[in-house]
Amino acid sequence: MTAPASPTPSAPSLQGPTLATQLRHTAGCVLAVEQGRSLSEVLPELVPALRPGVQALTFHALRHLGTARALVNQLVERKPAPPVQALMSSAVALLLDATDEHAPRYPAHTVVNQAVEAARQDRRTERQAAFVNACLRRFLREREALLAHVAADPVARWNHPLWWIERLQRDHPEHWRTLLEANNQPGPMALRVNRRRVERTAYQQALEAIGLTATPTGSDGLVLDAPQPVERLPGFAQGHCSVQDAAAQMAADQLLEGRAWTAADRVLDACAAPGGKTAHLLERADLNLLALDVDPRRCERIEDTLQRLGLQATVRSADAAQPAAWWDGQPFDAILLDAPCTASGIVRRHPDVRWLRRASDVDALVATQRGLLEALWPLLKPGGRLVYATCSVFRAEGDGQVQSFLVRHTDALHRPSPGHLLPGSAAPSGEFNDNPPGGYDGFFYARIDKVLP
Known part of the structure; x- marks a missing residue:
């Protein structure tokens, strides 16, 4: 998965949309995420003139949503309607001290006034404009006491769901704090x-x-x-x-290193969209490459990527877990499986992910990953190599998945691989870490060779 760079926010120009208008749409985006929609679906629905500013504000709101929600709960006697709560959370997030240099900054009185105006602009919140004004002004008066009151709440402290925090504490006991802090900073471009x-x-x-x-x-x-x-x-x-993030660029190194490749070598990119890793492989070597993705629309993105870069591959929409529907029976020399995962490693670039995922999603995705590994392993020729990758920091989707696979397959040899790379400064040092500025996105890599009989 390739993630976009975080936007750099700026104050609206005199000719551009007002902060009130941007806040109204930011609240709509936050509400959509709370209702289970991804920002990758919601943001493209905005008119182009609104998108950059609203994206910047929404990213900021989601990076501070745990704190903002807890504060809103302290400011109200009864939980307000979801549209009102989303607007208040967005405004409170702007009133918090910023934790990164790219965060939007506005005078407190401007935020309050524009949030009230945003409430008036929306028929779902217009009757609550005075209520929004009173709550936000109370926050400014009682700020320190309110922040102290919510400080003991781990969700408010770390701005991640509790189950996510607890899983990281188990998976990365030495790095979990640094990892959570890194998630609340924008990743480098x-x-x-x-x-x-x-x-x-x-x-x-x-x-x-x-x-x-x-x-x-x-x-x-x-x-x-x-x-x-x-x-x-x-x-x-x-x-x-x-x-493409530095961590995602490591896929080509892992798959191609250590041997010469020719156009006769058959390579499968099993979950290829949007095509970044496919393209990198072809930039590095002439290959007979098949790029699969289950979504036909995402296959169009692969085609567009290859066309822009002047590269060629066979692109096909198919379920990699069902080879009978697409495989021609000829084994592959190499397979890249960038498997569907929680995306827990790219939260710096997709701050909505933490609020969209549920604890049960991990087990479901682990089962999907296992099914893909089992389906694709027979397609690899003896002496060939498979690179398993996820953009996840959860060990169940990385080390745990690979160790389970090795137990089931005696013809599999685990080669030296990066293993888990953690976001930002939490990334462990070692031979696979050149410490790029801003660090890596969270990723996992394992290269598994099929032993010759």
Whole structure:
């Protein structure tokens, strides 16, 4: 999974949407997440002029939602209707001290006034505008006491669901605090340079020529000092680079390292959309590559990605767990399984994920991952390699899944692999960590070779 860079918020211009309008739509986005909808569905529904500002405000609100909800609960005698609560939570999040340099900042009186105006703009909240005003002004008066009151609540302290916090405490007892803190900061914007079009050093110089500074990472990566619109990146439309986190770029290294590859080598990218890892493999080597994804619309994104980068692969919409429907019977030399997962490692870029997931989702996804591994292993030729990847920090989706697989398959050999990479500064040091600026997204990698008979 490739995640976008976090937006850099700014105050609206005189000609642009007012803060009240942005807050009204931010509350709508927060409410949609609370009702189970992903921001990747909700944000595209906004008109383009609203999207950047609302996305920035919504990301901030979701990064502080645990604290904001707890404070709202202290400010009211009865829980307000969901639209009112979403607006109040969004406003309270803006009134909190920011914990990252990219957070939106407005004078407190501006936030209160614009939140009241936002309430008046929406028929679901207009009758509660005075109530919103009273609660927010009370928060400003009693701020320190209210914050002290909610400080003992772990959800308010860490801005994650309790089950998520407890799982991280079990899975990463030495790093769980740092990991949760990292999740509440925006991730850096990393680029993957298309080596078929331009050398990385030359592309870095092209960035410097327009005033952008970047630091090399991995084999093909550059981490920008500050996020940029892709339209500003030299040669983006011509396929000179792609946006992809440094952790996601490690997939190609894991699959291709240690041998020469030719166009005769059959490679399967089993859950390929949106196509970033597919493209990286083809940028690195000539391969006979089949890219699968179960969603036809997401397959269109793979095609678009390959076209922009000047690459070719066979793209097919199919369920990788049902090979009888798509496999031609010829074994693969290598398989990349970037399996469906909780996405618990990319919360820096997708702050809604923590509020959308449920504890039961972990077990369900572990079962899906196991089914994919069992279905694809027979398709790998002896001597071939399978790379299992997830953008998760939960051990059940990483170490636990692989160790269980190795017990079931005596013809499987676990090769040296990165294992769990943790977000930001929580990432462990070691031979697989070049410590890119801002750290990695959370990921798991394991390379498993099929032993020759």
